[in-house]
Amino acid sequence: MTDRPCLYIVLAAGEGTRMRSAIPKVMHPVAGVPMLGHVLETIGVSTGDKAVAVVVGPGMDAVSTFLSKRAPEASLHLQSERLGTAHAVLAARDAMTADRDTLVLFGDTPLVTPETLERMRAALATGADVVVLGFEAADPTGYGRLITEGDTVTAIREERDASDEEKGITFCNAGVMAFSKGILPDLLDAIGNDNAKGEYYLTDAIEIARSRGLATAAVTCAEAEVQGVNTRAQLAAAEAAMQARLRAAALDGGATMVAPETVFLSRDTRIGRDVLIEPNVVFGPESSVGDGATVRAFSHIEGASIGDGATVGPYARLRPGSAIGAGARVGNFVEVKAATVEDGAKVNHLSYIGDARVGAGANIGAGTITCNYDGVSKHHTDIGAGAFIGSNTALVAPVRIGDGAYVATGSVITKDVAPDALAFGRARQIEKEGGAGRIAARAKAAARKPDSKKSEG
Numbered sequence: 001m002t003d004r005p006c007l008y009i010v011l012a013a014g015e016g017t018r019m020r021s022a023i024p025k026v027m028h029p030v031a032g033v034p035m036l037g038h039v040l041e042t043i044g045v046s047t048g049d050k051a052v053a054v055v056v057g058p059g060m061d062a063v064s065t066f067l068s069k070r071a072p073e074a075s076l077h078l079q080s081e082r083l084g085t086a087h088a089v090l091a092a093r094d095a096m097t098a099d100r101d102t103l104v105l106f107g108d109t110p111l112v113t114p115e116t117l118e119r120m121r122a123a124l125a126t127g128a129d130v131v132v133l134g135f136e137a138a139d140p141t142g143y144g145r146l147i148t149e150g151d152t153v154t155a156i157r158e159e160r161d162a163s164d165e166e167k168g169i170t171f172c173n174a175g176v177m178a179f180s181k182g183i184l185p186d187l188l189d190a191i192g193n194d195n196a197k198g199e200y201y202l203t204d205a206i207e208i209a210r211s212r213g214l215a216t217a218a219v220t221c222a223e224a225e226v227q228g229v230n231t232r233a234q235l236a237a238a239e240a241a242m243q244a245r246l247r248a249a250a251l252d253g254g255a256t257m258v259a260p261e262t263v264f265l266s267r268d269t270r271i272g273r274d275v276l277i278e279p280n281v282v283f284g285p286e287s288s289v290g291d292g293a294t295v296r297a298f299s300h301i302e303g304a305s306i307g308d309g310a311t312v313g314p315y316a317r318l319r320p321g322s323a324i325g326a327g328a329r330v331g332n333f334v335e336v337k338a339a340t341v342e343d344g345a346k347v348n349h350l351s352y353i354g355d356a357r358v359g360a361g362a363n364i365g366a367g368t369i370t371c372n373y374d375g376v377s378k379h380h381t382d383i384g385a386g387a388f389i390g391s392n393t394a395l396v397a398p399v400r401i402g403d404g405a406y407v408a409t410g411s412v413i414t415k416d417v418a419p420d421a422l423a424f425g426r427a428r429q430i431e432k433e434g435g436a437g438r439i440a441a442r443a444k445a446a447a448r449k450p451d452s453k454k455s456e457g
């Protein structure tokens with residue numbers, strides 16, 4: 001661990017042509033978070049004083065909007081022409097200060113871990129001036145090859161500029177490079193574009209640094225960690241790798257998963273201890289599950305918190321803004337949106353609870369619907385603690401049901417119900433003595449008429 005101040009520069013100006021997409025490549029999500037978000041979160045847990053600069057291309061408004069929400073402290077830099085990785089880093093020149101080390105990462109490499117970045121920073125702290133992240137590639141095609149002499153790296157050769165002998169090297173540049181404080185601007189100025197692609201290569205910094213007597217080194221990591229995303233197939237591969245990592249972390253954290261390979265998590269899903277997650281559960285962004293809670297099969301949870309010891313599902317859907325209290329139950333075919341189901345409350349079957357509060361210990365009968373939308377606006381339903389809502393009730397919002405009130409089954413409730421009151425909101429039942437017999441007699445008489453067949457239907 002090092003506490004030397006560090007500037008992280010994230011390159012995200014690439015067009016991502018091979019994604020065939022209208023949105024910038026780094027905004028494509030992996031585990032519910034844009035790829036750029038993963039890189040920022042990885043940086044976010046690093047130690048010491050840090051600054052973050054992101055380099056974007058023209059027209060990448062989606063990236064700036066995302067950054068202003070998720071990483072307002074990051075500075076945004078525009079690379080107006082795509083002239084290579086060194087040129088892209090130069091776009092962030094304003095962010096470079098003489099007192100900081102600099103680490104350059106790519107926005108389309110979401111699996112890189114905080115530990116790896118720490119190891120690169122540690123290499124700077126122990127005397128290296130330029131550090132490159134290397135890995136043994138199963139297939140090195142397309143990667144820059146690391147040319148080494150003993151422990152030091154003497155050059156990085158891009159595929160197109162490599163000799164046949166150099167192409168045989170499998171030790172490759174992962175793309176992350178680190179520079180000790182103060183040295184980067186001069187190195188960048190010295191980089192030219194005399195190569196097969198006519199681009200300014202950041203990788204040339206190694207040879208230049210060596211010619212100036214600076215110390216270069218490589219830190220290595222597993223190939224899986226530096227998997228880059230250029231295509232949708234690679235996006236799917238990155239998703240699979242990230243899911244495997246998140247599931248392992250949830251299991252490590254004390255959750256039981258019956259079939260972890262069928263549970264899909266978001267990077268920010270928080271799962272407590274002794275949580276049971278049954279098969280086929282999907283967690284969208286911003287969700288949490290408290291200690292001892294159970295999420296039963298086929299549930300979909302997004303932007304929701306599940307309290308300690310609560311039970312959700314099977315087949316439940318929690319939408320953004322849902323907070324399920326401790327020990328509460330949300331059962332099968334129940335949808336909850338922007339609603340609080342307080343401690344110990346029960347919504348066990350076939351209900352829609354939207355824009356609402358269900359007070360502690362309340363019991364919501366099967367088929368209850370909060371009618372929150374009148375076609376123009378959304379309205380709130382407030383159900384007091386310990387209230388009982390009979391099955392198949394429509395609560396027409398805005399409406400309040402007082403604490404301990406009892407709403408009769410099949411009601412349509414349009415007016416507030418006082419605490420502890422009993423409310424009926426349904427047509428009164430009428431009973432006619434012997435009525436059933438009279439109907440049967442009429443039916444029999446009709447069947448005896450010769451033309452009855454014709455009048456049928």
Ligand code: UD1
Nearest residue numbers: 011012013014082083084085088106143144173174175201
């Ligand atoms: C780069 C490395 C290569 C390494 C590989 C690892 C260089 C010259 N080559 O090659 O050694 O093995 O990554 O994946 O650095 N970008 C910009 N502006 C530009 C050019 C690129 O922002 O003008 C960004 C891209 O959005 C991308 C990153 O830089 O995030 C890498 O660029 P890319 O063109 O994909 O480099 P590679 O050819 O893959």
Ligand code: CA
Nearest residue numbers: 108228229230
């Ligand atoms: Ca690339």
